[in-house]
Amino acid sequence: xxxxxxxxxxxxxxxxxxxxxxxxxxxxxxxxxxxxxxxxxxxxxxxxxxxxxxxxxxxxxxxxxxxxxxxxxxxxxxxxxxxxxxxxxxxxxxxxxxxxxxxxxxxxxxxxxxxxxxxxxxxxxxxxxxxxxxxxxxxxxxxxxxxxxxxxxxxxxxxxxxxxxxxxxxxx
Amino acid sequence: xxxxxxxxxxxxxxxxxxxxxxxxxxxxxxxxxxxxxxxxxxxxxxxxxxxxxxxxxxxxxxxxxxxxxxxxxxxxxxxxxxxxxxxxxxxxxxxxxxxxxxxxxxxxxxxxxxxxxxxxxxxxxxxxxxxxx
Numbered sequence: 628x629x630x631x632x633x634x635x636x637x638x639x640x641x642x643x644x645x646x647x648x649x650x651x652x653x654x655x656x657x658x659x660x661x662x663x664x665x666x667x668x669x670x671x672x673x674x675x676x677x678x679x680x681x682x683x684x685x686x687x688x689x690x691x692x693x694x695x696x697x698x699x700x701x702x703x704x705x706x707x708x709x710x711x712x713x714x715x716x717x718x719x720x721x722x723x724x725x726x727x728x729x730x731x732x733x734x735x736x737x738x739x740x741x742x743x744x745x746x747x748x749x750x751x752x753x754x755x756x757x758x759x760x761x762x763x764x765x766x767x768x769x770x771x772x773x774x775x776x777x778x779x780x781x782x783x784x785x786x787x788x789x790x791x792x793x794x795x796x797x798x799x
Numbered sequence: 800x801x802x803x804x805x806x807x808x809x810x811x812x813x814x815x816x817x818x819x820x821x822x823x824x825x826x827x828x829x830x831x832x833x834x835x836x837x838x839x840x841x842x843x844x845x846x847x848x849x850x851x852x853x854x855x856x857x858x859x860x861x862x863x864x865x866x867x868x869x870x871x872x873x874x875x876x877x878x879x880x881x882x883x884x885x886x887x888x889x890x891x892x893x894x895x896x897x898x899x900x901x902x903x904x905x906x907x908x909x910x911x912x913x914x915x916x917x918x919x920x921x922x923x924x925x926x927x928x929x930x931x932x
Contacts, residue, residue: 656881656893658893658895658897658912659895660909660911660912660932662909675843676842676843677842677930681927682914682930683916683927684888684926685886685888697932699843731847732847743847744843744844744846744847746869746909746910748909763909764906764907783907783908786874
């Protein structure tokens with residue numbers, strides 16, 4: 628039996644608020660974007676220059692671990708050889724991160740793939756054949772089948788005929 | 800231009816509402832205006848088309864560049880602002896932009912915030928960066 632690299636049974640936290648995972652002040656703010664924040668607490672990522680722990684003086688004093696809060700920090704921390712377009716994801720890769728953004732927010736060349744800092748970006752965890760991610764509209768952890776996820780964000784991000792792109796990366 | 804004016808009016812209206820509610824927290828937009836000429840080190844604020852590089856910029860310049868980017872790239876938009884107390888360390892304030900879908904009357908899935916901190920006198924706290932997320 629294959630062991631999951633995800634340390635939490637995500638099915639048990641679907642519907643939960645981000646504050647069940649994060650002790651810092653940003654967790655109480657529903658107006659903020661918590662998708663990368665959710666992924667980073669579950670998988671214990673603290674990459675990039677900013678985390679949920681260093682946003683305020685009070686949070687810095689807590690004896691707790693910070694987690695990354697930006698999608699592009701996660702994407703750009705992944706080695707280029709370990710990420711690519713979602714349609715090219717190896718079938719054998721049954722657990723990974725899934726990202727979505729507009730193609731205009733991606734820089735591609737032969738050796739690298741980088742995501743910019745546009746607001747139009749989202750990330751989730753692909754495992755158990757489903758995508759677990761944080762819904763910033765309903766402010767809760769949610770779960771979609773991959774096809775539903777692609778359809779949902781193609782609709783949200785593809786307004787005005789914008790090209791929407793989906794990516795995978797191995798866990799960091 | 801009309802859309803920009805409407806958004807600025809919305810910001811002014813929200814300020815007035817905060818005062819009318821006798822909310823003791825400062826208004827984030829007022830705090831931003833008070834500190835608009837302060838240089839600040841920013842993190843993650845190089846929003847596409849905003850013209851922001853990695854160097855120090857003035858707080859007002861960072862806000863208006865990002866605001867302009869949103870005005871040109873988005874249709875209907877919500878602008879939310881808040882300041883939360885850090886007790887004797889002042890306030891953390893933020894202004895958040897998000898899409899608004901008229902058909903469903905829902906917020907978009909990807910809010911974008913600029914976050915900054917001030918002391919109890921509402922002067923910029925330079926020990927904490929301007930964070931964009």
